[in-house]
Amino acid sequence: MLHEYDLYKIxxxxxxxxxxxxxxxxxxxxxxxxxxxxxxxxMEFLVGLTKAIDDHHVNMN
Structure with a gap:
């Protein structure tokens, strides 16, 4: 990513x-x-990461 894009911000x-x-x-x-x-x-990775974190927090309760 660092070499392919001129600029990025997340x-x-x-x-x-x-x-x-x-x-x-x-x-x-x-x-x-x-x-x-x-x-x-x-974008797909970030959506999956967010869902995994949500699942983890739901299962903790």
């Missing part, structure tokens, strides 16, 4: 709600050209 924002928490991932990136792929696999 932000995690969490808000506590009455019935649980809201998680929002923001990925900003700049592709050097049209031949560089989108970061779909990274």
């Amino acid at each position: 932000t995690l924002h969490m808000d506590a709600k009455d019935n649980g928490d809201l998680v929002c991932w923001t990925i900003e990136y700049e592709r050097p050209n049209e031949n560089t792929s989108e970061l779909i696999c990274l």
Whole structure:
């Protein structure tokens, strides 16, 4: 990733709600050209990671 993209920034924002928490991932990136792929696999990884953390916390209670 470091060598393929000119710039990228990943932000995690969490808000506590009455019935649980809201998680929002923001990925900003700049592709050097049209031949560089989108970061779909990274987004899928972050969604899976968030779900695994949620499952872990649900099973702890």
